[in-house]
Amino acid sequence: MPQIYYTEDHEWIRVEGDTATVGITDYAQEQLGDLVFVELPEVGRALKKGDTAVVVESVKAASDVYAPADGEILEANASLxxxxxxxNSSATGDGWLWKMKLSDKSQLDGLMDLAAYEKHTG
Incomplete structure (x- = not known):
C-alpha cells in the first residue's frame, strides 16, 4: 500500500518502495487557478530536497514546485x-508531475500525513 506525505509548500509525494510520485495538492491548484503551462523536469536529473523541480504557470502567477526529498527523476508526466x-482537474491523480527514485527515504520522516496537512491549510 503506497504511503502519501505532504509538504508545507503544498506538494504531495506518494511512495511505493523506493519510487515516489510527486504533484501539487488540490489546495495548491485551487490557490493558483487555471494552469496554462507546466515546465517539466528532465529525466535523469538529480534533485536535492528543496530544489526547484518544476515550474507551474497559471493565469494568476508562476510557482515553483520543490523536490520533497533527494532522488533522481525517472519520468515526467508528458500529458501535461x-x-x-x-x-486542476486531478491534482492527486492524472495531474501528477514527476516520478523519482528516492535516495534517502529518511527525509520523508519530517513530512506531514493528511490530517496534519489539513490542519496546516485549515
Whole structure:
C-alpha cells in the first residue's frame, strides 16, 4: 500500500518502495487557478530536497514546485505538456508531475500525513 506525505509548500509525494510520485495538492491548484503551462523536469536529473523541480504557470502567477526529498527523476508526466489543466482537474491523480527514485527515504520522516496537512491549510 503506497504511503502519501505532504509538504508545507503544498506538494504531495506518494511512495511505493523506493519510487515516489510527486504533484501539487488540490489546495495548491485551487490557490493558483487555471494552469496554462507546466515546465517539466528532465529525466535523469538529480534533485536535492528543496530544489526547484518544476515550474507551474497559471493565469494568476508562476510557482515553483520543490523536490520533497533527494532522488533522481525517472519520468515526467508528458500529458501535461499539451494538457496542463489535468493538474486542476486531478491534482492527486492524472495531474501528477514527476516520478523519482528516492535516495534517502529518511527525509520523508519530517513530512506531514493528511490530517496534519489539513490542519496546516485549515
Amino acid at each position: 505538456s499539451s494538457e496542463p489543466a489535468l493538474v
